[in-house]
Amino acid sequence: MGKIYFENSIYTFEHIRQGLWKERDLYFHQALTFAQQWLLGQESFEIGTSGSTGKPKNIQIQRAHMKASALATKEYFRIEYSSKILCCLNTWMIAGKMMIVRGLEWDAEIYLIKPVANPLQEAWLPLDLAFAAMVPMQVQACLDQENSLNKLKQIENLIIGGAPSSGALIEELKANQINAFQTFGMTETVSHIALANISEEALLYKTLPGVEIGTDEQSRLWLKGPMTGFRTIQSNDIVDILNPGQFHWLGRADFVINSGGVKVYPEIVEDKIQGIVFEHFGSTNYFISALPDAKLGQKVILIVEGESPNVSFEGLTESMKRVVNRYHLPKEVIFLPKFVYTASGKIKRTETIKLLK
Incomplete structure (x- = not known):
């Protein structure tokens, strides 16, 4: 019989089914209430979306689809029953649920941790975790602390989602030989439908068992599988499909820039220039966007969070030319004191750009 561990308490699944737990904080109550609903056979659940590309909303997800997703992940990683897993994400959102x-x-042993920056700092966590899911910010915090790094290295399978991992984070994971995977998915697909092994040269996403993929006339990914009830879901993600089960992610269609007839994928440029941005402006948040331009239609710009330092734009451009096609180079750098973020920490690009007006 599986169990849920929270701080100094242990609850069997039967305890949770019967509601035999003492009230603690909101996170604990929310997680165990959901677990009880699942164990009692509830057929649908209200899930909150992040709002990174639109307004946050609540949608209904079917039990059968969630169960299919869990089975597909188990098959992909060959997770054994009764393994130890870590839940350190917001259980109101789909990833935590x-x-x-x-x-x-x-039928696992679930170690429940509040969604803090460094979830591995808790001394009571076991070292032999078979499976864990984190957002990039949490992974970075674990890498930065020696004791947490040692625990991170011992996780058999780590999935990273919620936002793309930066090039620097990926290199650090490789250097520490951590078995990590970047996820691709959304609330509507019941968590991830594809995974990319961080250790590979380029992020090549491989679909979970039973998932079918394709693209529309705009190269936007569509997909269907057991976790969608085999209903086709149209995404707004631009991808390059290599074969029926593998693809490269290029970026969001919402953010693609057309500068003088050249398509610029901001997420790809952002990844390439990270080291240069940090070298000139320090470890800060930034993103590539565009402004209207009479000649180009749209001109590429770099938006940086923080105050403007005394940095030569010409020097910055020369550095970027080493890693970025000249047609993709930012024509201007704009600084904003503070970006707009979702509750889960993603940059809300559209809302942030509005601050420029």
């Missing part, structure tokens, strides 16, 4: 579902369906 699916960690609970996986644990319940895998």
